Amino acid sequence: MLRALLSDDLPRSRWLAVVLLVILVGLAAAPFLFPGAKSLNVAAKICVFIVLAASFDLLLGYTGIVSFAHTMFFGIGAYGVAIALTRLGAGWDSVALGVLGGLAVAVVLAVLIGLFSLRLRTIFFAMITLAVASAVLILASQLSDITGGEDGLNYRLPMALRASFRPFEGITGRILDYYLVFLVSLALVLVLLRMVNSPFGSVLMAIRENPFRAEAIGYRTVVYRTLASCIAAATAALAGALLALWSSQTNPDTTLSFDIMVDILLMVVIGGMGTMYGAVIGAVLLVLAQNYLQALVGDRWLLWLGVAFILCVYFFPTGIVGRLRRR
Amino acid sequence: MKRDWIPLLLIPVLAAAALPLVGSPASWVTLTVAGLAMGMMIFVMASGLTLTFGLMDVLNFGHGAFIAVGAFVAATVMLALGPWMQADSLWLNLAAFLPAILAAMAVSGGLGLAFERVIVRPVYGQHLRQILVTTGGLIVAEQLLKVVWGPDQITLARPTALRGALLFGDIAIEKYRLLAVIVGLIVFAALALTLNRTRIGLLIRAGVENGEMVEALGYRIRRLFVGVFAVGSALAGLGGAMWGLYQETVTAAIGGQVIVLVFIVIIIGGLGSVGGCFVGALLVGLTANYIGFLAPKVALGSNILLMALILLWRPQGLYPVAKR
Numbered sequence: 001m002l003r004a005l006l007s008d009d010l011p012r013s014r015w016l017a018v019v020l021l022v023i024l025v026g027l028a029a030a031p032f033l034f035p036g037a038k039s040l041n042v043a044a045k046i047c048v049f050i051v052l053a054a055s056f057d058l059l060l061g062y063t064g065i066v067s068f069a070h071t072m073f074f075g076i077g078a079y080g081v082a083i084a085l086t087r088l089g090a091g092w093d094s095v096a097l098g099v100l101g102g103l104a105v106a107v108v109l110a111v112l113i114g115l116f117s118l119r120l121r122t123i124f125f126a127m128i129t130l131a132v133a134s135a136v137l138i139l140a141s142q143l144s145d146i147t148g149g150e151d152g153l154n155y156r157l158p159m160a161l162r163a164s165f166r167p168f169e170g171i172t173g174r175i176l177d178y179y180l181v182f183l184v185s186l187a188l189v190l191v192l193l194r195m196v197n198s199p200f201g202s203v204l205m206a207i208r209e210n211p212f213r214a215e216a217i218g219y220r221t222v223v224y225r226t227l228a229s230c231i232a233a234a235t236a237a238l239a240g241a242l243l244a245l246w247s248s249q250t251n252p253d254t255t256l257s258f259d260i261m262v263d264i265l266l267m268v269v270i271g272g273m274g275t276m277y278g279a280v281i282g283a284v285l286l287v288l289a290q291n292y293l294q295a296l297v298g299d300r301w302l303l304w305l306g307v308a309f310i311l312c313v314y315f316f317p318t319g320i321v322g323r324l325r326r327r
Numbered sequence: 328m329k330r331d332w333i334p335l336l337l338i339p340v341l342a343a344a345a346l347p348l349v350g351s352p353a354s355w356v357t358l359t360v361a362g363l364a365m366g367m368m369i370f371v372m373a374s375g376l377t378l379t380f381g382l383m384d385v386l387n388f389g390h391g392a393f394i395a396v397g398a399f400v401a402a403t404v405m406l407a408l409g410p411w412m413q414a415d416s417l418w419l420n421l422a423a424f425l426p427a428i429l430a431a432m433a434v435s436g437g438l439g440l441a442f443e444r445v446i447v448r449p450v451y452g453q454h455l456r457q458i459l460v461t462t463g464g465l466i467v468a469e470q471l472l473k474v475v476w477g478p479d480q481i482t483l484a485r486p487t488a489l490r491g492a493l494l495f496g497d498i499a500i501e502k503y504r505l506l507a508v509i510v511g512l513i514v515f516a517a518l519a520l521t522l523n524r525t526r527i528g529l530l531i532r533a534g535v536e537n538g539e540m541v542e543a544l545g546y547r548i549r550r551l552f553v554g555v556f557a558v559g560s561a562l563a564g565l566g567g568a569m570w571g572l573y574q575e576t577v578t579a580a581i582g583g584q585v586i587v588l589v590f591i592v593i594i595i596g597g598l599g600s601v602g603g604c605f606v607g608a609l610l611v612g613l614t615a616n617y618i619g620f621l622a623p624k625v626a627l628g629s630n631i632l633l634m635a636l637i638l639l640w641r642p643q644g645l646y647p648v649a650k651r
Contacts, residue, residue: 130587131591310464
């Protein structure tokens with residue numbers, strides 16, 4: 001059962017299993033273990049960023065391509081839901097429409113970027129995604145009629161997700177909303193885990209290790225790379241939709257900015273590239289650090305994380321998970 | 328070798344095509360000069376990046392840090408020499424401007440040496456780790472900038488002699504833009520002369536074409552590369568200083584803002600080609616200014632469109648470097 005659920009990709013280390021279990025239980029019981037608006041907000045952010053980092057790991061860790069446009073897809077998903085809820089009213093039908101619209105835009109953009117740049121070299125892809133993402137960021141803050149500009153959009157969530165909704169004693173709409181975010185995130189992570197442990201995932205890793213050889217064996221590397229980038233884009237868009245459904249406001253700073261891109265990079269590399277569990281641990285660490293460590297270490301905590309990032313790339317390319325698995 | 332003139336012709340063609348769209352010749356001249364000035368500054372920043380890539384297959388995502396450092400160092404020197412900057416004498420202005428520029432280049436170049444030694448050297452030949460490590464370097468450098476110069480932006484006034492515009496009839500040309508064009512041309516000429524007329528330039532060009540052969544002939548290409556990296560960083564510092572003075576504000580985010588344009592330029596030009604970089608930078612500068620005038624909301628998107636069109640036409644950039 002567990003084996004099937006984790007797609008035969010067990011933690012393979014006692015400590016890693018313990019850490020993952022603590023994270024799972026902590027998130028599953030967050031509304032009751034850590035009451036309070038702030039900690040619930042942090043828990044929801046952790047869920048969203050786990051999905052975002054995991055989908056980025058599909059690109060960086062498994063396929064070996066660097067994209068700087070991952071937050072762009074995240075933002076597209078968030079704006080899809082936000083625009084639908086603003087324009088069409090706070091119903092589930094507009095949520096569905098927003099999610100589908102965001103997904104469609106994200107996938108089409110990913111295909112276009114992939115076809116343009118993935119047949120060349122990874123370095124091209126990195127630069128072109130950076131350029132496109134910055135254009136979209138500027139576009140989002142310029143087209144204020146649609147996106148609300150720099151201020152973003154504030155909108156009402158569907159009735160069942162509002163704080164004022166109280167179906168039972170002690171259960172509010174926020175808690176329902178949290179469980180929506182949590183369960184969808186969990187499902188997405190398991191789906192990604194399934195994907196990287198499938199034959200498709202093996203082809204991706206073959207491409208990462210040696211693209212020429214993979215091509216020579218008969219796999220069209222362009223097709224596989226483009227597929228991987230589409231799947232990653234779609235998952236990131238879903239993560240964005242979750243964030244939009246959680247926070248009832250969407251603006252460029254929280255969904256599109258390069259600060260978030262840097263955060264995702266840090267999460268995946270420090271947690272461990274090439275394992276989904278690494279993305280999970282990295283996301284938990286970074287979101288916790290952002291919300292609680294800042295007070296302890298001071299303003300320059302990003303400096304130390306940057307140093308840790310460089311050291312990780314040099315000395316621990318498999319990150320925390322790799323270290324845990326080695327013992 | 329037969330010269331390929333078609334990309335070069337794109338610049339006058341683009342300028343001519345914009346004339347009827349813009350309408351009035353006076354604003355067309357102003358926009359063209361502004362576009363050339365912007366293009367020249369981007370070229371100064373991008374030339375080092377494209378050379379290091381061509382020579383050693385290293386793409387430095389942290390290049391933006393050198394741009395920002397140059398801007399900050401120049402701003403500090405100019406603020407320290409404030410009275411000279413504001414004096415109503417061209418010579419005193421220059422006495423403040425030149426040291427500021429030189430200091431920016433020296434500090435950026437020195438930083439480039441350190442960056443090459445600490446960050447880049449261990450990851451030669453591994454693109455994925457290169458991108459990651461140099462991005463990490465950028466994160467650290469940006470934070471260090473905030474530690475040293477504080478998180479606030481610095482406002483910078485141009486020296487008196489460079490303020491205002493020259494008037495020819497109803498055509499106004501900002502003096503600073505003229506200076507930017509002149510500096511850009513000097514840098515381009517110096518680079519072209521060094522690359523085409525000196526022994527070191529010969530080695531660099533040979534290294535770009537076939538590094539192993541140059542090594543086999545007994546030249547240390549690594550050492551050459553370190554030099555190119557330092558010069559490229561110094562040029563980034565020069566470009567950053569000019570850009571800061573052009574914007575009249577300096578922030579830690581300046582590197583991130585410009586690096587996107589720099590990347591577009593070196594992709595358009597063909598990775599590794601200085602001539603392509605020059606043409607690409609002018610095209611980007613002109614497009615940005617024309618579109619910024621005609622349809623301001625889509626100005627940055629226009630650069631992406633330009634890049635897409637050029638890549639459709641020549642998938643490796645305007646002047647593809649032979650071995651890639």
